[in-house]
Amino acid sequence: MFMNTSDRSHTEAVERTGVWKLDPATADIRFSARGLWGLLSVSGRFRHASGSMTWNQDGTASVLLEVQAASITTGMAMRDRHLRGAEFLDVQAHPVIIFSGHAIGHGETRLVVTGKLVVRDAAMEVQLDVEFEPDASGLVAATTARIDVSAFGVVPRSGIARPNVDLELRGRAHQTSSMP
Numbered sequence: 001m002f003m004n005t006s007d008r009s010h011t012e013a014v015e016r017t018g019v020w021k022l023d024p025a026t027a028d029i030r031f032s033a034r035g036l037w038g039l040l041s042v043s044g045r046f047r048h049a050s051g052s053m054t055w056n057q058d059g060t061a062s063v064l065l066e067v068q069a070a071s072i073t074t075g076m077a078m079r080d081r082h083l084r085g086a087e088f089l090d091v092q093a094h095p096v097i098i099f100s101g102h103a104i105g106h107g108e109t110r111l112v113v114t115g116k117l118v119v120r121d122a123a124m125e126v127q128l129d130v131e132f133e134p135d136a137s138g139l140v141a142a143t144t145a146r147i148d149v150s151a152f153g154v155v156p157r158s159g160i161a162r163p164n165v166d167l168e169l170r171g172r173a174h175q176t177s178s179m180p
Contacts, residue, residue, distance in 0.1 A: 018178035022051035026172040033165045044074035061103040066096050094120045119152040138174040
């Protein structure tokens with residue numbers, strides 16, 4: 001159990017054991033990468049994602065996040081088509097980006113999540129430090145990561161973009177069931 005810190009005088013406990021579902025309307029998955037010979041940043045987001053977390057009584061959890069690859073948007077239609085194409089995400093052959101992992105609680109508002117990020121059927125192990133806090137309608141969680149897209153077979157043309165991509169993920173999860 002952890003305490004609702006949004007109102008210090010309020011001592012109502014929130015039970016976290018059980019299944020939590022990501023509210024797709026709150027999923028905010030953003031990315032940025034240095035491009036054009038390192039001078040300009042390319043940034044965007046994925047508009048459609050779903051996910052869940054099953055929190056066990058021992059404080060561990062299993063985590064699943066699925067992102068619709070075709071939902072990538074940078075605000076530039078030509079660039080978006082290129083990113084969806086075979087050279088980058090290849091959304092026709094690989095429509096879903098998946099992260100699945102296991103979490104271990106570290107304190108009242110922090111999890112360390114270790115798992116596999118699968119893009120284009122290539123997997124890379126990733127460790128995330130996730131901060132979370134209960135609010136009136138669930139748990140709000142956020143994390144950042146830096147990934148090397150060349151691990152997934154994406155090799156940007158020389159000088160056009162750097163292989164490192166910074167990710168920011170944020171969303172709210174609602175408890176759908178609890179465990180005794």
